[in-house]
Structures are given as structure tokens and as C-alpha cells.
Amino acid sequence: MVVVRTTSSRVHHRCTSAHANASTTSCYLSARTAAIASQPDQTAIHLQWNAASMRILFVALMLWLAPVLALAEMSDGAGNTLTAALQAPELSCSKVPLDRQRLTPYYSAAAPAPLWINKHGPNARARMLRTVLQNADQEGLSPERYWLAEIEVRWQAPAPDMQACLEMLLTAGFDRYSRDVHSGRVSPHEADPTWMLHPPAFDPVAALQAIGSDDEFSRLLKSLPPEQAGYQRLRSALAQYRHVAGQGGWAELPPGPNLTPGDVHAQVPVLRARLRREGDLPRLALSFGTGYDTPLVEAVQQFQRRHGLQPDGIVGARTRAELNISAAERAAQLRRALERWRWLPRNLGDHYILVNTAGFELAVVEGGKTVLRMRSINGTPDQATPSFTATLQTLIINPYWYVPQRIARDRLWPRAQRNTGYLAERGFRVFDTRKRGWQELDPMRLDWKRINGDDTNVRLRQEPGPKNLMGRLSFVFPNPFEIFVHDTPDRALFERDVRTFSEGCVRIENAMALALHTLRQAPEWNEVRIQEEIDALHHWNLKLPEPIPVFVLYLPNWVDADRQVQFRADVYQRETVLTSYYPAN
Template sequence: MFSERALSPCRFFLVAVLILLSFPGAAMSAELSASPLAESLRERLQGPSEAEGASVKMAMAGEFFQAPAMVLRFYEQRAFQPVWVDDDGPLRSMHALMQTLREADRHGLNPTMYHLSALDALLTSIGQDRGSDTMSAMAKAVDLELLLTDAFFLYGDHVLHGRLHPETLGDVWFGDHSQAEVDLVQVLHEAVETNQLQAMLENLHPAHPAYKGLLRARAQYREIAAQGGWSSISEGAKLQKGDRDRRVAALRSRLLVTGDLAPDSAPGDDLFDEAVEQAVRRFQQRHGLEVDGIVGPATVAALNVPVKARLRQIEVNMERWRWLPGQLGERAILVNIPAFGLEVVERGQPVLTMRVVVGRPTRRTPLLSADMSYLVFNPHWYVPPNIAVQDKLPLLRKDPGYAARQRFKIFRRGAGDATPIDPSAIDWSAVNAQHFPYRLRQDPGPSNALGRVKFMFPNPFHVYLHDTPSRALFAKPERAFSSGCIRVEKPLELAEYLLGETGAWSRERMRAVLDTKKEHTVWLPTPIPVYLFYGTAWMNAEGAVEFRQDLYDHDKALEQQLQGMLPPPRDGNNLNIAMRY
């Protein structure tokens, strides 16, 4: 507090300067004289809506704001000085923003979400009123200024975080690895000050190479769509090398469109020759099908997916990348569920890849991110209650010797692991889903469901990576067989990589520990982030676009929600955009 003594002129000046520097709006007020437009902005924003707490029902030109609190904060910090229009009309910054909004579909976004219809109508009306000095013209300029700012914040939020909250789609949890928060108010201040608005908005998009690949893939498939797409292949008998069939000519044309068949191939030839077989193999490889060069029902079904459906598939995958942080970490483990694959990535480049088995559609592997902090050699398997009842109880009823052969021990629930119960002493016919007072634990050994090692990253779904004795499953093209956890093809290679920085864990030492058949926990020197991701479209290292089946119907659900998102409502009664303000 200041004393009650009068301040000297010098001290008064210093205090005034400090006060101005403490409040950005006040400092700007000292530098800029208030224009009529700025005064109108102040009156509009600090009128009834401020008393209502910057209600989301604040409307301009009949459209309701989606980010009213951010709009108010932005203008308060710059003393209500406009950024898109001035007393003489629109500024260059407005044209830069409008161009970005019109090109939003390049990133799979819907341009109509960003007030474009109202903005175009306002610009037309303002142009017709040019030269007039009416209150109506000023009101339109204020509407234009504020709607543009709201559009900037809405577009920026969609670019940074996606149009939907991933948690609304079910088994999704990104914990501490969700997208970092960015102050879009500060971004707009910097964009205005540096005159780099388009570049700064472009930099908000995901920087990961996978997203940029999807951007290129979308441009490629939009060009195919603009040229008419492709024709369907008629159903019929399988086609393979040596066949002569009128459908082969259609097959050639179809494979030419997506670059699987070389352009110099005879397009009207009805012979299934070596070139066609190799093109079919390339197509099958790109779509995760069995690569046999034979056009059967599964290959025909993939060939006949329309180009517009492939574009929508690319767009929903672009949306998912907006849910992840801009940087996945110096090192990370990425599991792509529909691709049945795992990559260990260092500085954006894969250093270890392997096949995986994921959850079946009735027992889905969740989408999540968490830090892997330890691994366990020779793990016990504590059978989850649902698996004990649904999978193991029928086997225990049918075969009393099953538990002993598979090295299961049975304990009374709540009694600890001290005293196992003899399976033969249990009347299994009296045990059911409603009455199952037991816990099952499988000891380490060749038949253990977790194999020789499990990799732990604590999460709400209690899933993890692990080895498996069922090695033959890795040879199948589609590998959705687990109960939710992820079985890995190369568990010892993964363990060796994770423990490599210690310098103390050679492959020989790991095998020595495994030979003891005793459980052994090893904490990682540095936790590594794990991302269980759902990617059904991406561009591979050779520049070809790959697609996968929508294993859990996640694409379908996300596409339906995105298509159901309407442009900003004009009556304020159906705000359907989940924002973070």
C-alpha cells in the first residue's frame, strides 16, 4: 500500500509507468488512441454479455460464439483494438485468415464450422455499405471483427486437439500424454504482431511424420476422386495368374488408378499375367490382406471400397493424430491395433518392429498412452475374474486334471496365496459366474499364457505387453485373438532394447534368469512412453498409402460423430461442439 503522503512528480511518473506495464490493455491504451471501432468493440463486449459472465449465447450476425471467454480476454489485453478490420475496412490479416478457413478441408476439417457463411454475408453487406457513415455499418464491422476472432480460436482448437474429445468414444485414455495445452490467445497476439498468421496456424497442426503422410495421402486420393475414382470389380470365381476373364481388364484399370499396376501395362488385356499378379500382391500388402496374388472375395471387397470412403478413412485417422502430443518423446513404443504391429521409435525413426496379437472384437484392446516402467521375467499370470469364469471354468468342469497340467494354482478369494486348494476337492458343477469364490494363478513355465516376460505400463484398463506360447498366431494376417493385452512377436529383443542402456543385461544374462523359472522384476532406468493407437490408414516409407480393416468399428463411430457436427448454430439452442473454454 502507498502511504498517505503526496508523491513527488518523479515518483508519480515511475508508479504510473509500472502500472501501465503491469496491464497489457492499459499499456496499449497509452500507446493507441481509441478509434470509433475500438469503442464499439468495447461496448459490445463489455455490455450485457460481461454481466452474464461472457455467456456462450453471445451472438454476432445471428451466429453464436464458440469461444466467448477467449474472445473477451483477447480484446481486453489489447484495449479492444481490432485486428481484422479498421475504420476504413478489412485488413490483410482478415484475407489471410479467411483463406486458411476456406482451405480447412485440406486437413480434413469442415470449413463451414468456422462462420464462413456469416462472414461472407457480412463482407458482401459491408461492401454494399462502403462510404456510408451509419450505425448499421459500424455494427456490421464489429460483427465481422468478432466472428473472425471466434473463428480463429475455434479453428485453432480443432487443429490442436481435434473436433471431438477422444474420451467420448469409449475405451480411450491418454493420461499424461495428451496434447499439450497452447494459449491460443497468446498465439493470436503473436500472429498479429509478427504478421505471420497463416504460418503460425499451420504450425499448430500435428508435426509427426505420420500426420504429414496422411496429409499427402488425402491430397492424392482427392485427385483420384476428382478424376472419377475407380470402377468396381464384379463378383465371381477367383482370379489368378494364367486366367483369361473379362473381369481382368477391369482389374487392370482398377490397379492402374492407385499405382499398383505400372502405367505401361496393357489396360484392356483380359489375361491375368505376371504383371497383374505382382500388382495384386502390392495391393494386398497395402491393405493387410493375405499376400498370395489371387483375387478372392476379401481382395475384391477391398478393391471395391469407393474412393470417397477411403478419403473419409484418411480423415478420421488425421483426427486421431490430433489427440496425441506433438512430440511422442525421444523414444516411444507405438502399437497400431488394426495393423497388428509394434514399432519402437527413436527420434521419429523405427529401430525395432514386430508383429503383435491384439484383443478380439468382443474383448478390445483399449486406446491409451502410459509410461512403461518395469518388466517381469518368468511372470505369474493372475487370471482376471472374467476370463476365469468365461474361459477357464468350462475347462475345469470338463477336465479335473486341467489345472495341474497347465500349472494353475487355485486360492480362495481374499485368502492370499499362502494355501492353494486342491482342484479335485472343489465341486466345479456348483461353481458359476454368480458364485466363483476363487482366484486362479498360473505359475511360470512353457504353458504360461504370458510366456517368458511381460512389460508393464500401469493404466486403468490393466493391459500390458507380453510374450506368448501360441507362436503360430503371428503367421496369420489378421491377429485379433487376445483378451485385450498385446502379445509380442519378439519379446526378448524388446527386453534387450529396453535394458540396453543399463549395460548390465546381455541376452545371456536374460536367458540365465529365465532358466531359473522364478519370477524376476527389473525396473527400467528410464520409463518409456507407450501408445496403443488405432490407425487404419497411413503412408508407408515408400510413399504408398496403406489401409486396414476397421477392426473395432472405431472408424465408423468417429465418422458418424464427425458427420453429425453441424456448423455453429444460429439459434443458440443446439450447441453441439465440445469445447475447452
């Protein structure tokens, strides 16, 4: 609005608008003209929406629209630059190389429209994606991998070429991050050749094209990481260990003698501070001075259990070595654990069996809770148990053991050649499979020098009984590796910390408990009957009324249902490649 007041002696004027300063002279001349044309008395005249006012309003409107029009022009320019960039022989953004094969599917070949940039700059989806990339370390991933620094530099840049670069960098960041966090940064077969499970399939282009609103895009970003409780617990633990590492971690326990309960030693305060730092010793625990007292012993035992050591409370060489692994390395181990979870199916099911060959443990999970847990024995390092999934279908009572040719050749034939009574003493029988129904051969009369270990016509079978290496119960889930879960007569081996003693199969501590669980829908097969059949050496193949998925996995680090962070040694040396991708830093 323009208000002009005239008097006989002077003219006062005031020009007000959003950009009045831009037309001060014009405003003054208009006011002066109005004053001359007015009546010569002192009556105030308010001129509204006259020609001068409209001119001023028009100028103000143009000044207000100028940035918007400029942004629109920049958006068009960015679109043209984007088209040229996608068609260039080498796709790059200010010397940042980009993968054409990854980017071009996101855009129309004829007229690629920006996904993340509009006339106002980065749109709502770009802002959401930027936040997710900034927090990629919460998933154990590195934000720098997703060109975050390059994105930040160009975030508010007005030039069309910078906008086009920002557009491509955001697309590249979304593509790489979504693949990494959904299905893993590293190919499982590259990192662990014995991992036979395939990561869940994911097409980020199709996922993005299916999005219709910003809310849907937000839900897509949240759905990318695994939602299983095991992954989420690892994610929380990673945040805690990163926080501790960021504050300097913990002090190492210097070399010294074994610390046993009741000792008095200058290293005890260092040990106490170390265990408080990781949470094994509660901060309010009444433990003081240089004496290795009861609260501290209990904290050491808790630490030992979390690291797969004998919980004897003695700080020996192995316990000391685990105590001196840095917080940064522990965080890196959790990042590798998150990667392994990204290789798993998104839904393991409501009821399944999980064998962790790194933790030497079998667990039955139902409704998200562990309903049965027991120790296990796995393959030796040269016959390491692979990672795979199958379905448990059959329970065998008093199993026969049909010895795999590999084991017969490498283990049993050489012993039989040195001692002709070896096989018979252990309940093995020898068969010629060329004859219909298998013709039994007398091991005492065989010419072992003529037996070829690779001869598939000669097979060994161990009869049911207390010496049978399959034990009294065997659980069959068909798989290409001839792996079974079974009982064992070698009970003392379960007391070892590292239990790599089998030929690849999984021996379990409490086969009867697992049998009762798998037969719970067949009440006629109770514990008394099963034991009677075992004692009578009756052989049974029982088809289970409820097939159960089995996951045999190598998970050296995990967080259990009680939120205790568990670390285990890499007994099969399968973390080497992952360590190069997820180092301690």
C-alpha cells in the same frame, strides 16, 4: 500546379490537379482575373502557389482524404456496433448465431477493440486467417464450418454493421478452427470411449493475446496443426486422394469369379486401370490385355499388404470389396485418421513403443525411424484393448500369470467345473488369499459348486513354462487396465489377418527381439543368457535401465515411413461416430 498564359486576343488556361474537374469554374475565373491584371503584352506569366492554386490544392487534398476519413468513421462505427452486439441478449450476425462464451473473452468488456478490422478494412492478420480458413480442407476440415461464405460476403462491405459482423465472424472462425486443428474437432471420449489419452491443452484466447506482430501471428497459424511426421504424411496422402476423387475416382470391379495368377478374364483391364489409379501398379509397368500377368499379380499383392490382407495375389471376395471402396471414402478415412492424430500428445518422444491395435502391429521408434517392427495379437471384440499410454519399466523372464478375476470368472472357473483336471493340466494353481502368504488349495478336492466366480479370496496363478499364456517374456508398464505386452505359445495365430484373440493384453511375435532392445544398456543380458534363464525356468524381474514410453493406440488408417498408405478394417467398431463427423463427400 496552375499555369496561365495570356495573349491580346484570347486567354488560354490549364488547370491541373488530382481533382481539377471538381472546380473547373473556379479555375477559369481565377485565370481570367489574372489575365486582366497582367501586362498587355504577350509575355507568359507562370503563376505558382498563388491564392487560386492553394484553393485548388486544398480541394484536391479534401477529395483525396475523403475515403480515408470515411473509412475512419466506418471503423469507429464498426467499433460501436461491435460493442452493442457483444452486449446484446442474443449474439448473432445477420441471423448467423454465434457463441457469446467463445467470443467475449477476446475483447475488453469496457471498450472492445476490433482485432481484424482497421480504418482500411480487413488487416493483415485477417487476410492471413482468411487464407488458412480457405485451405482448411488440407487439414481434413471443412471450410464451411468456419463461416467462410459469410466472411466472403462481408469482406469489403463498407457499412459499420457489416464490418462488425465481419469482425465477429473472423474471431469465431479463428476460435473454432484453432481448437479443431490443434486438439480435434470431436471429443475423443465421445468418438471412441476406449481412447484414454487426453488431447493437448490449448487456449486460443491466450495464444492470440500473446501475439505481438503479424509475423508472430503467421507462425501461430502454422503451429496449430500437429507437426509429427505421421500427421504430415497423412496430410499429403489426403491431398492425393482428394485429387483422385475430384477427377471421378476409379471404376468398380463388377461381381465375378476369383481371379488367380495366369487367368484370362474380361475384368483384368478394369483391375489394371483400378490399381494404376491408386498407384499400386506403376504407370510404366508392362502389363497388357486380358491376361492376369506377373506385374499385375505383384500390384495386387502390394494392394493386399496395404489393406492387411494375405498377399496371395488372388482377387477374392475380400480383396474385391476393398478395391471397390470409393476414392471419396478413402479420403474420408484419412480425414478421420488426421483427427485421431490431433488427439495425441504433440511430442511422442525420441524413443518409444507404438502398438497399433487396429493394424495388429508393434513398432519401436527411435529418432523418427522405426528400428523394430513385429506382428501382434490384441483383445477380442468383447475384451477390446483400450488406447492409452504408460511407461515400460520391467522385463520379466519366465513370468507367473496372476489371472485377473474377470478372466477367471468368465473363462476358467466354468471349464474347471466341467473338468476338475483342467487347471492342473495347464499349470494353474489355486490359492486362498485370506491366509498369510496365500494358502494353496487342491483343485481336485475343491467343491466347485460352492466356488463363487466373484469370490476375490480365491485366485488363480499359472506357473512359468511352455504352457504359460504369458509366454516366456513379459513387458510390464503399469496401467489401470492390467494390460501387458508379452510372448505367447500360440504362434500359429500370427498367420491370421485379423488377430483379435487375447483377453486384452498384447501378444507379440518376437519377444526376444524386444527384450534385447530394452536391455541394450545392460550388455550382460545378451540373447544367450536370456535363453539360458528361460530354459532353466528361472524367474527374473529385471528393472530396465532405460524406461520407454508405450503408446497403445487404435489407428485404422495411417501412412508408413515408406509413404505407403495403409487401410485397415474397423475391427472394434470405433469409427462409427467419427464417420458421422467426417463422411465421404
